[in-house]
Amino acid sequence: MSSLARDLLHLNLPHWDERNAVCRDCLDRFTHARARLGLYLPPASGPEPPQFKILPTPLRLGASPRYTGRGVTIAFLDSGFYPHPDITQPVNRILHYHNVLTRRSDPSELAAPDDSSWHGLMTSVVAAGNGFLSKGLYRGIASSARLALVKVGTTRRIYHDDIRRGLDWVYRNRQRLGIRIVNLSCGGDYEASYLTDALSQSAERLVKAGVVVVAASGNAGHQAEHPVLPPASAPSVIAVGGFDDKNTLDPNEHGVYQSSYGVTPDGLQKPEVIAPSIWIAAPILPGTPTAQQAALYEQLTRAQDGDLKALLAQHPGVDRELDAAARLEPYQLRLLVEGKMRNEKVISGHYKHVDGTSFAAPIVSSIVAQMLEVNPRLTPQQVKRILIRTARRLPNIEPDRQGWGVVNARQAVAAALNGGDALPSGNHRDLDRS
Secondary structure, eight states: OOHHHHHHHHHHOTTOOTTSOOOHHHHHHHHHHHHHHHTTOOOSSSOOOOOOSSOOHHHHTTOOTTOOOTTOEEEEEESOOOOOHHHHSSSOOEEEEEETTTTBOOGGGGGSOOTTHHHHHHHHHHHHOOOGGGTTTTOOTTTTOEEEEEEOOOSSOOOHHHHHHHHHHHHHHHHHHTEEEEEEOOOOSSOOOTTTOHHHHHHHHHHHTTOEEEEEOOSOTTSSOOOOOTTTTSTTSEEEEEEEOTTSSOGGGOEEOOOOOEEOTTSOEEOSEEEEOSSEEEEOOTTSHHHHHHHHHHHHHHSOGGGHHHHHHHSTTSOHHHHHTTTSOHHHHHHHHHHHHHHTTBOSSSEEEEOSHHHHHHHHHHHHHHHHHHOTTOOHHHHHHHHHHHOBOOTTSOHHHHTTOBOOHHHHHHHHHTTSOOOOTTTTGGGGOO
C-alpha cells in the first residue's frame, strides 16, 4: 500500500488499525474525494477563508458525478422559492412556478425574496443546484435536473389541504412538464389513515400515475410522540428520515438524527430510508441581512490585516458587534469573525449549513433523478425497491429509526443501470467513466 493511501485511510478513518483489512470501496471513495476537493484548494499564499468546513453532499454519499439528473423534472412543494443562480445560471432550469394559495402561475413572484422564499430555495438547491456561486463545489447530486416549483404555504404555516392541492396540481400538469419526481419537505397537520386522508390519497394517485413521491419524515424524533405524518405516512411514498454523519467520510462516526419515526395508523413502519440531515450546505437567501453579514465575514477573512478596519468602516450597520469591535487588534477581529461564522453556521458569503429532514428528502430525490436518468423506464415501485435493497444499515441504531438504512447513491444508480436489479458490492466502479 502506498503512503498516500495509508495517509488517506488514517485521515478519514481515525480508528483504523493498519493490521486490519482495507475496504477497497472506501479507499476509492476517499481518493476520489481528495481529487475532487483538490480542484477547489486555495493558493498557497495569502489569507483565505477556512476551506471545506462542510463537505459537499455528493462526496459524502459517494455519488457518481457522471449522472446529474439530465432530462428529469423534479417538482418541489414548499413555502416559497427564489431563482437562485445555482438553478438559473448559466441556464435557467426552472420550467414552471405555481402558487397554490393564489392559484396563479406568475414567475414575477419569485423576483422579490421574502422570508417564505428561503426554505424552498434551500430544498431545491440542495437537490438540484449546480454550485454556480461556489464554482461547482456545493452542487447537488441532480445538478442538471429541471425544476417545477409549487408554493403551498408561507413561513408561518403550511396547511394539510394546501399540500394536497399542490399534489393535485402536479398530477394535472405532470405530463406537460415531464414531472417524474415530487419532493415534499413539508408535512400535514395530523396523523391519518391513507384510506380516508385526502392528502395521502393524492400522493398515492401520483405514484400510480408513474411519479416518484419523496417526503421528509419530520424532526420530532427527540419528543415522546414522534409520528410520521401524511403524506410521508402513505404506503407508496418514500419517507426519508435523517442521520448525522458528523461531516466526515468515516462510517464509524455516523449516528442518529432526531427524525420522526414509527408505525402509521395503517400499520406501516416509517421511514423507509435515511439520508444526511445535518451539516448540509445550502444557499443563503440573497438580499437578506444574513446575506449581507455572510458576505462581510468572507471579505474580512480574505483581507490583509491592514485592511480589516477599513473594510468595517465601509460596511457600517451590517454587524453591530463588529462595528463596536473595530478597534481590536487584527488577530482579535479574526477570532471574532471566525466565531460568528461558526455560531451562524456560515460557510461562505453565499452558503451556510442547515439541518432537518427537509434536506434529507431532496438528497434522496436527487439520487432518484440519477436513477431515472440512467433508466427512464423504472416505475416508482422499482425505484423504492432499489433504494431499500441497496441501503446500508447503521449499527447500534434501532431499525425502527432508520428503516432499511442509509441510501447508497452509487449502488442505487448501478442497480437502475442494470435494469432494476441491485448489484453486489464492487460492480459499480465504472459509474465515473465517461
